[in-house]
Amino acid sequence: MKRTTLRGASVFLLLLRAPSATSSGPRRFCSSPNPHSHDPNRILSYVRKNCRAGGGGAGGFTSVGDALCCFGKMMKVDPPPSSARDFSLLLGAVVRMKQYSTAIRLIEQLHSLGMEDDVALLTIWMNCFCRLKRVDLGLSVLGRILKLGFPIDVVPFNTLIDGLFIEGKADQALRFLDDMGRKGPEPNERTYAIITKGLCRAGNNRLAIELLRDWEERSSSIDFFTYGIVIDSLCKEGLITEALRLHGSMSRKGIKPNVVTYTSLIHGLCNVGQLEDALELLKEMTSRGIEPDVFTYSSLVHCLCNLGQWKDAMVLLEKMMKAGIEPNVVTYNSVIQGVCNSGQLKETRRMLSHMVQSRVMPHAQTFTILVDAHCKEGMLAEAEAIVDQMIQLGQVPSSFIYNTLMNGYCLQNRMNDAMGVLNLMVERGCPPDVVSYNTLINGYCKVKRVDKSKMLFQEMLERGLIP
Numbered sequence: 001m002k003r004t005t006l007r008g009a010s011v012f013l014l015l016l017r018a019p020s021a022t023s024s025g026p027r028r029f030c031s032s033p034n035p036h037s038h039d040p041n042r043i044l045s046y047v048r049k050n051c052r053a054g055g056g057g058a059g060g061f062t063s064v065g066d067a068l069c070c071f072g073k074m075m076k077v078d079p080p081p082s083s084a085r086d087f088s089l090l091l092g093a094v095v096r097m098k099q100y101s102t103a104i105r106l107i108e109q110l111h112s113l114g115m116e117d118d119v120a121l122l123t124i125w126m127n128c129f130c131r132l133k134r135v136d137l138g139l140s141v142l143g144r145i146l147k148l149g150f151p152i153d154v155v156p157f158n159t160l161i162d163g164l165f166i167e168g169k170a171d172q173a174l175r176f177l178d179d180m181g182r183k184g185p186e187p188n189e190r191t192y193a194i195i196t197k198g199l200c201r202a203g204n205n206r207l208a209i210e211l212l213r214d215w216e217e218r219s220s221s222i223d224f225f226t227y228g229i230v231i232d233s234l235c236k237e238g239l240i241t242e243a244l245r246l247h248g249s250m251s252r253k254g255i256k257p258n259v260v261t262y263t264s265l266i267h268g269l270c271n272v273g274q275l276e277d278a279l280e281l282l283k284e285m286t287s288r289g290i291e292p293d294v295f296t297y298s299s300l301v302h303c304l305c306n307l308g309q310w311k312d313a314m315v316l317l318e319k320m321m322k323a324g325i326e327p328n329v330v331t332y333n334s335v336i337q338g339v340c341n342s343g344q345l346k347e348t349r350r351m352l353s354h355m356v357q358s359r360v361m362p363h364a365q366t367f368t369i370l371v372d373a374h375c376k377e378g379m380l381a382e383a384e385a386i387v388d389q390m391i392q393l394g395q396v397p398s399s400f401i402y403n404t405l406m407n408g409y410c411l412q413n414r415m416n417d418a419m420g421v422l423n424l425m426v427e428r429g430c431p432p433d434v435v436s437y438n439t440l441i442n443g444y445c446k447v448k449r450v451d452k453s454k455m456l457f458q459e460m461l462e463r464g465l466i467p
Contacts, residue, residue: 101128119145122150142160231246278299298328301335310335402424
């Protein structure tokens with residue numbers, strides 16, 4: 001096959017200034033306990049199977065150690081693998097575990113042993129450098145690809161553009177895109193997605209929209225994912241009108257939004273209190289055969305509870321469960337907070353029991369909401385019981401929870417019980433903070449126990465706490 005090179009593109013002048021990606025000496029790796037020993041075919045079959053198992057993530061490998069054991073076995077087979085293809089599969093699994101430095105060392109070991117490069121291996125190497133914010137070394141790998149005369153496509157360029165955004169160099173990334181369009185391979189859907197994502201993460205939504213409009217006019221290939229990135233960013237910034245306008249534009253072009261895009265819009269509308277519009281979007285997405293997920297429902301439940309419509313939130317909760325979508329801890333927390341705000345504390349305890357029965361483990365935030373609400377209502381025995389249940393479920397109460405309970409006792413002038421909470425904090429390894437002491441000092445002053453207040457003040461100073 002004829003190998004092509006790119007010449008004359010001004011961006012490649014950067015290669016002249018880029019440091020070389022040199023190789024280091026070989027490293028030792030563990031030996032796999034795999035009984036296949038050194039049978040080359042069985043080892044390679046095992047590696048291929050595990051690299052492809054399970055779709056995303058690390059495939060069939062449970063840890064980077066498993067992958068390293070396989071690498072060690074592959075290095076010892078006789079004859080050794082004749083190409084980098086199988087090593088590239090294994091290295092891809094290591095990269096998906098975000099072990100970029102490890103992958104670089106493995107590639108350097110292959111080079112030290114004379115393994116011939118291929119584009120896949122070099123692109124993985126480049127990606128690792130970019131993820132570690134060393135685009136300069138990534139550029140040197142691109143120079144190596146060009147020097148070896150490999151056919152080159154858009155993937156290495158996408159990798160470098162992504163790396164420049166990771167380094168916070170948006171201007172350089174956009175210049176790279178311009179040079180790429182003039183002298184290199186044509187940008188593809190992935191390129192546009194990387195650019196929009198990078199700009200949105202940098203808070204430059206306006207430029208992302210401008211570029212999107214420009215790409216539309218040039219009939220560039222833009223998919224729902226690219227639109228979704230910008231829509232999500234606009235919603236997070238509260239720019240709902242612009243997000244809805246972009247949603248309409250993609251629909252007119254026949255690009256069907258997915259559940260993520262709809263959820264972003266619904267979440268954005270809920271955040272600004274536009275519940276009716278959010279519910280209309282829910283109807284629209286279901287009419288188009290797009291099923292809401294737990295995040296879609298959670299946004300709506302949270303909005304209903306914020307608006308004081310906790311009963312409607314409960315109805316929606318039942319609806320999502322009937323649809324086979326299990327609420328998560330965020331969904332339950334929203335409902336519990338809404339019910340607490342309405343003063344229906346008995347209902348919150350029922351919700352907590354339902355969570356546990358549904359095997360949704362309450363978080364510290366769940367218990368914080370409950371303890372705070374019960375203390376505000378003066379239901380201190382119930383609040384203590386909730387703290388006990390929290391501990392039984394393996395959760396560690398925070399200083400905020402103890403301070404809330406302490407304050408509840410102080411409000412009822414039950415200072416012995418309040419001091420008991422302080423002692424309990426110390427026993428359980430939760431150091432009292434300034435709020436703890438301020439609460440007790442104020443409580444003792446109210447019951448005219450100034451002597452006790454002074455003693456606590458001195459104790460606070462001895463602990464190194466500044467009033």
